[in-house]
Amino acid sequence: MLRLGSRNQFQISRCIQQNASRYFSQAVASSSSSSSLLVETSIDGNVATLTMNRLPVNSLSLEMCEAISSGIKEIEANPKVQGLVLASSSKSTFSAGLDLNELYNPDSDRLTAFWRSFQQVFLDLYGSRLAVIGAIEGNAPAAGCMLALSCDYRIMSSGSGKKVPLIGLNESQFGIVAPPFLGHLMLRTVGQREGEIALSLGKLYTPTDALQVKMADEVVDIEKVLERSYACAHQWAKIPPHARYASKMLARKQYLQELHDTRDEDVEAFKGFVMNEQVQKNLGAYLQSLKVKKK
Ligand code: CO8
Numbered sequence: 001m002l003r004l005g006s007r008n009q010f011q012i013s014r015c016i017q018q019n020a021s022r023y024f025s026q027a028v029a030s031s032s033s034s035s036s037l038l039v040e041t042s043i044d045g046n047v048a049t050l051t052m053n054r055l056p057v058n059s060l061s062l063e064m065c066e067a068i069s070s071g072i073k074e075i076e077a078n079p080k081v082q083g084l085v086l087a088s089s090s091k092s093t094f095s096a097g098l099d100l101n102e103l104y105n106p107d108s109d110r111l112t113a114f115w116r117s118f119q120q121v122f123l124d125l126y127g128s129r130l131a132v133i134g135a136i137e138g139n140a141p142a143a144g145c146m147l148a149l150s151c152d153y154r155i156m157s158s159g160s161g162k163k164v165p166l167i168g169l170n171e172s173q174f175g176i177v178a179p180p181f182l183g184h185l186m187l188r189t190v191g192q193r194e195g196e197i198a199l200s201l202g203k204l205y206t207p208t209d210a211l212q213v214k215m216a217d218e219v220v221d222i223e224k225v226l227e228r229s230y231a232c233a234h235q236w237a238k239i240p241p242h243a244r245y246a247s248k249m250l251a252r253k254q255y256l257q258e259l260h261d262t263r264d265e266d267v268e269a270f271k272g273f274v275m276n277e278q279v280q281k282n283l284g285a286y287l288q289s290l291k292v293k294k295k
Pocket residue numbers: 056057059092093095096097098099100101139141142143144170171176177178179270273274287290291293294
């Protein structure tokens with residue numbers, strides 16, 4: 001399994017066609033390819049792809065958050081591009097959410113930078129001028145679910161064999177509370193009642209259940225997820241951009257503004273919570289449980 005050795009690795013590929021090349025026969029070979037790229041970006045006409053590549057589970061470290069934000073900005077800077085497919089280089093995990101190592105026994109300054117970079121990912125993705133389609137082939141717990149819910153449209157895999165991907169904000173299961181902007185994203189997506197239950201129980205949804213509550217917009221065979229995502233991205237990209245973006249902002253602008261206006265408070269609240277002794281104990285135990293799970 002490929003792994004990223006250093007926290008300081010932060011590179012973004014500028015390759016033309018990478019993930020999309022799996023589906024477009026006219027694809028141009030990528031100019032660079034390396035297991036150390038945290039995200040890979042590619043462009044095909046007016047649709048781009050951002051593939052998360054922090055294996056094994058695309059957990060969000062500070063550098064990973066920065067790479068995602070830079071990738072989005074790089075793609076948005078190309079005026080021809082209107083659609084974006086957000087994908088994972090792992091078929092089994094879209095993203096495992098925050099890298100829990102960032103939260104456990106943290107350095108205070110790094111924790112501040114980390115949380116700001118995570119806020120920024122949310123602002124960049126949820127507020128993107130692009131039509132963002134989530135290609136969710138694998139698991140999307142916690143902040144992985146946030147990435148998915150920040151997309152305009154979500155195509156989820158029905159699973160592979162006995163492996164069924166799960167999506168949801170599961171934080172409460174291990175004694176952590178989703179920050180307000182994340183919790184409210186859930187409520188906005190699935191509605192108040194379902195959202196309250198989902199957040200309180202830290203519920204993880206199967207694809208069938210996710211479809212029912214609109215966390216997924218479509219569920220398809222795992223082999224069809226990317227193909228269907230590109231089809232959607234091209235469809236959305238045909239809508240006049242100003243009308244599509246204005247419609248999106250109608251629903252999101254105020255909500256995004258609220259986080260803009262309260263970023264510092266949100267950082268302080270997050271740090272206060274994470275550095276709490278009991279929360280640290282819960283995090284340590286949870287991290288350990290992930291490691292012993294396999295034994
Ligand atoms: N952070 C760090 N390491 C992780 C994480 C993570 N989130 N998830 C998995 N890993 C590690 C595992 O420990 C394991 O490491 P190692 O190989 O050294 O033993 C490796 O990644 C592979 O993991 P698995 O073997 O478990 O991989 P699987 O393919 O079997 O399962 C899953 C993939 C389903 C994603 C599984 O790894 C999992 O459930 N991970 C935990 C997901 C999770 O609960 N994330 C919560 C993160 S917290 C968050 O995102 C929001 C917090 C809100 C803010 C908090 C405010 C205080």
